Amino acid sequence: MTTIALINQKGGVGKTTSTMNLGAGLSMLGKSVLLVDLDPQAHLTYGLGIQAHEFDYTVYEVLRGEVIAQEAILKRDQLEVLPSSLSLSAAEMELSGTAGREFLLKEALEGLPPRDFVLLDCPPSLGLLTLNALTAAQEVFIPLQTEFLALQGMSKLMDTINVVRKRLNPGLTISGIIGTQFDSRKNLNKEVVDKIREYFSDKVFSTLIHDNVALAEAPSYGQTIFEYRPTCRGAQDYLALCREAVARR
Ligand SMILES: Nc1ncnc2c1ncn2[C@@H]1O[C@H](COP(=O)(O)OP(=O)(O)OP(=O)(O)O)[C@@H](O)[C@H]1O
């Protein structure tokens, strides 16, 4: 079982879009996949068309130890989803005084029957929820928008990952950098990709996720890109990324 945290404290870089569509693509490749929505915005949950009335528990109750993870997990076609809701926004404060507060997610997931992949969609911050993801994961994927200031904040992110490695999760590796919202017509985008490759070298996936409006539309229909528009550029890109991610292990 490989647990991967999709993380970047910068907002709007494609963490949720990538979690959703990597998950869907991996399941199309025959892998069993659990998606965990760790963001109180719950964009992953709602973007998959899961409505609040369909679930009694979220990752919030799981982190608080009120229910076991299996009880909160929903089946959505081939995917399994541990949903979130706005109530999770209280977790950072409420759990901040708890002993072992960084290990709550890891412990909750340990009790589950194994899946091939568990993908953790992180909020745009480096708070307790993200620390829980980094402690529970073996690997980190970092989506980076191929725009101006893509690498801004990277040293803070690297510092956080290094601290987690030292104190909480020695085996944690950065295994993939995903260039997102790439527009090949824009010279700036190409220059930024070069910079990203300079900074992270072979950790950068050779597949780039192009700017594709269908990727932004699909969640408003509660669909993955493979359900919404299976032949579009975005679907091709995410499937290629899944193949590359699988081939790397
Ligand atoms: N490749 C793409 N082409 C076009 N639009 C995209 C692409 N990737 C993401 N988007 C859109 O950009 C916005 C931000 O993407 P997304 O929600 O995945 O980012 P995020 O990093 O999860 O954001 P947050 O930090 O708020 O959680 C969304 O509206 C999404 O639909």
Ligand SMILES: [Mg+2]
């Ligand atoms: Mg998100």
